[in-house]
Amino acid sequence: MRTINMYINGHWVESASGKVTEIINPANGSTFAQATRGTAEDVNMAVAAAKQAFKPGSLWRHLTADERAELLNKAADLIEARAEELALAETNSMGRVYKETRYDDVYAASGAFRYYASLVHELQGAASAENVDMLTVTVREPLGVCAVVAPWNYSMGTLAAGMAPALAAGNTVVIKPSSLTPVSTAMMVEAMEEAGFPAGSVNMVLGSGSEVGSALAQSEDVAKITFTGGTATGKDIIAKSSTSVKRYAMELGGKSPFIIFDDADLDVAVDRLMFGIFLSQGQVCIAGSRLLVQSTIYEQVMHMLEERIPKIRIGMPLDEDTEFGPMVSKRHMEHVLEYIEIGKAEGAKVLIGGHRITKGDFAKGYFIEPTVLVNCNEHMRVVSEEIFGPVLTVQTFSDEAEAVRLANSTSYGLAGGVFTRDMGRALRVCTNVNTGIMWANTYMDETPGVPVSPHKQSGTTVDGGLDGLKEYTVLKQINLKMSPEKSGWFNS
Known part of the structure; x- marks a missing residue:
């Protein structure tokens, strides 16, 4: 039986708790894998690793946009090379029919990596020279540590849709798959490790939403939370993270x-x-x-x-x-x-x-x-x-x-x-x-790359496309005075 461990700072590690969760095949009720059960302590270690990897001068921050894109494309290649194995793991975890996971989930994940790799050079600012002797420019900078919390359905595609834009923009990530479906996620992270993502840039913590998810929400070092799941859980995440100012990307419930x-x-x-x-x-x-x-x-x-x-x-x-x-x-x-x-x-x-x-x-x-x-x-x-x-x-x-x-x-x-x-x-x-x-006159047909923003209790922010990528950045204004001079405000 396979045991799934966590991935923190470039290492596969067991939980501080020493406990495991059984992964059940819903088609026959049998146990086919087990996963280490993370704690708040594990979350803190993962967030600290991601924060360290984001610091100026780190290997991750030294990468150019082209190098980040290359890593994303390599990961996509490796995911597709393991398509059948990934699909089998997802089917055994969640019960979706194999032809769905094989031809939908796997390529949704690799497609997200490829798509955002193609957009890395589109994160551009603007310039203004309206003020005499001063140039004002805007630049887009990464936010920092981004947490991606995924549901059990479409777990590969959902995680990739959060990780890919975050990493393309230069952030580091801590991901948490559902405790029901961690196997395919671990395999995706293995592909990212093999692709060469620097230690700390990608971290995975396993465990329950009540403990691991709550710890991510409460962490003051997490700059953004991307969450897909029920509306009640989304509200709970917002409430628990209220002690710090975060950004949110949430796709919540629906009754379409x-x-x-x-x-x-x-x-x-x-x-x-x-x-x-x-x-x-x-x-x-x-x-x-x-x-x-x-x-x-x-x-x-x-x-x-x-x-x-x-x-x-x-x-x-x-x-x-x-x-x-x-x-x-x-x-x-x-x-x-x-x-x-x-x-x-x-x-x-x-x-x-x-x-x-x-x-x-x-x-x-x-x-x-x-x-x-x-x-x-x-x-x-x-x-x-x-x-x-x-x-x-x-x-x-x-x-x-x-x-x-x-x-x-x-x-x-x-x-x-x-x-x-x-x-x-x-x-x-x-x-x-x-x-x-x-x-x-159709339903569920997709047009890749087109952004969407949910209404009412179904979520927040913009997901997809260049607009979605920008949501993983902060817009900074920089003012450059060509000839320094005094303000003249005070006489002293």
């Missing part, structure tokens, strides 16, 4: 509306709807978990779902034919099942699914049927709260105004989609729904 008008191509809309809610068993922050369907086509769309959802191939995640696997953990499975019961108690009706799958080998794992709840309204918890599982709630609307109102009726504002042949209507809906990203 998926709007279908009666003039839409329903074959496409229903296909994208199933992709948007059941991909990765609904364990996706931008999952289209709230279906808003025009009342005139409600029966037709429900019939299509009843016909198509039972055909989803549920299976073991390493099977190439599998389309839908297990929940990440027993605890999370129970959390999702509890929400289904809450919905039923609130008056929702289970149209499809709603149960744990216990037949045959599935009984050893944490599988839930793809589920559709109808008779829903905006006041139900299953409609207003993030479930983070394969549970679709259904509401109807009569016209465009009601669709927009219902779409905006939750406290979240991460993503959303609209399906209609009327492109004027599509643009109006995309404009009026308060989310960071909207799709029209």
